[in-house]
Amino acid sequence: GGCIVTENDEPVMDDNGLPEPLTIYIPKEEANINLDTWHVAGMRGTGSHDYTLTDHFVPAKHTSDSRYRARRDEPLYSFPALFLFSHLPMPLGIARAALDYVYQLGDTKRTLPAGRLLKENGDAHEVVAKAEAALRSARAWAFEVMGDIWDTQCRGEQLTSAQRAMFRLCLVHVTRTAKEVVTQVHDIAASSAIQQNSPIDRLMRDIQVVCAHVVVQPKMYRPAGKVLFGLEVKNDPFF
Structure with missing residues (x-):
């Protein structure tokens, strides 16, 4: 606490x-x-x-x-702010569940005015293809960033400002990407998404709450942007 x-x-x-x-x-x-x-x-x-x-x-x-200074040297503890990693699995899992749901929905839901199944709708094809690419890219980058951090800590080295910036940027990017994926799925599910017993209704509410956390709000892009410009980040305990 x-x-x-x-x-x-x-x-x-x-x-x-x-x-x-x-x-x-x-x-x-x-x-x-x-x-x-x-x-x-x-x-x-x-x-x-x-x-x-x-x-x-x-x-x-x-x-x-407030500065999250390490008290132990082992890889798991040398970067105390690493606990923020827990913000990555949640949005990735929520977005994955949303896509899996709409693929199943495609077998039964019909779209108007043509009456074709959702899985036969061209707009749906485009939406899920883009969403799938975005989610898989975000997930792959999360593994890349976390893998780089872990390798550095296992070597007993301190993380650079650039590595810390990518860590923070990854948290925001993954969460915001997941929100976009869930929103797109919610849109193409249309009336099937607004029922209280619909899985996508719950997933939409879940991702909104996840995105409300201060660590992944849009303003958290800014510290990483400063580092990318070669500027020093002040008054931020995670840098």
Whole structure:
């Protein structure tokens, strides 16, 4: 969980004049998950309710500061921000499920005015071909970026600014690409997509919630863009 460091009931400021955040790691059994707050459009199954901790001691070794400085040298821990990798499988899986659904739908859904099956519709052919290419490309790039990071860490080397930039860019690109794929599938599924018991209805809501996370919002393209121009990224804990 995330919290703000305080001293004498006042937030401690970092070098940039901003409140110093701290990430803590505790077993879930130690938290009081007593706030029923997860009433959302999508990703409902995660049960991401708020929780409380009262007078709870957390050892320093179970924390990471705003700069995510490594506390261990092993490959899995030398780049603490690597935990953001978890933002890649979700959108890829959601988009894959959307395409698989529309392929099945193509066997039964008929389009108007011609009355042809969806799988015989030229517009549908173009949409799924482009979506399939976009999704497979995004997935392949995710493996490329993560593979490069892992190889670097296994060699005991520090990641370069360019590698960190590609990592951040990959998170946003994959998620936004997945959203475009699901939206395109939703469009060609038409009235079959708006039923509450339709898989694509749930997938559409899920990808919208995934895209709402601050790590993958469109503004997160900017740090990577700065690095590509050779500029320094400031006030960003992941660089």
